[in-house]
Amino acid sequence: MKPLPRDFYLNDTVSVARALLGCVLWRRLDGELLAGRIVEAEAYLGANDMASHARRGLRSPRVESMYLDGGHAYVYFTYGMHYCMNVVTQEADIAEAVLLRGLEPLQGLESMRTRRPKAKRDLDLMNGPGKLCAAMAIDKALDGAPLNGKTLFITPRDIEVREEEIAVSARIGVENSGEAAPWPLRFYLRGNKFVGHGPMR
Numbered sequence: 001m002k003p004l005p006r007d008f009y010l011n012d013t014v015s016v017a018r019a020l021l022g023c024v025l026w027r028r029l030d031g032e033l034l035a036g037r038i039v040e041a042e043a044y045l046g047a048n049d050m051a052s053h054a055r056r057g058l059r060s061p062r063v064e065s066m067y068l069d070g071g072h073a074y075v076y077f078t079y080g081m082h083y084c085m086n087v088v089t090q091e092a093d094i095a096e097a098v099l100l101r102g103l104e105p106l107q108g109l110e111s112m113r114t115r116r117p118k119a120k121r122d123l124d125l126m127n128g129p130g131k132l133c134a135a136m137a138i139d140k141a142l143d144g145a146p147l148n149g150k151t152l153f154i155t156p157r158d159i160e161v162r163e164e165e166i167a168v169s170a171r172i173g174v175e176n177s178g179e180a181a182p183w184p185l186r187f188y189l190r191g192n193k194f195v196g197h198g199p200m201r
Contacts, residue, residue, distance in 0.1 A: 013043045017041045068088050068092060
């Protein structure tokens with residue numbers, strides 16, 4: 001249950017995204033601990049990445065948490081309906097992050113089901129960035145939260161993940177991002193049934 005050390009998040013963002021696969025996200029809520037293993041993630045590379053909220057150095061109250069030092073959460077509201085959680089990486093003011101796209105539910109499933117009543121199967125509880133935030137009650141109140149705190153934290157892998165088990169593709173939903181659209185920055189555990197999307201070119 002010991003959280004990942006701060007220096008884990010200070011490595012280059014692509015390396016952090018790959019290394020997060022297999023790690024476990026924990027959320028303490030009303031005395032209950034919820035947990036999910038990270039199985040799908042995407043890297044966003046700051047000012048030079050046109051798919052990033054920090055493209056061209058954009059800085060606004062909405063994205064301010066992206067400019068924190070690595071090891072904090074960047075949570076944003078999107079499409080007027082759901083939250084997404086990112087893991088901030090690098091030193092402060094670089095504004096790079098890893099979007100958590102899919103988790104394998106491990107603990108607190110009954111509680112998760114009450115917040116995700118549309119999920120007919122446990123496979124669908126957390127197989128998308130908005131779904132996992134709903135299941136774990138992650139919202140704007142956790143924007144900027146440290147990832148080694150008591151409310152939200154990430155622990156090291158509890159399973160072995162070999163390099164050949166990590167699949168790579170373009171990111172999802174960034175088709176209008178110019179030359180950044182096809183960048184191979186989505187990483188997921190090959191064959192894991194909790195990954196939200198199949199292989200993409």
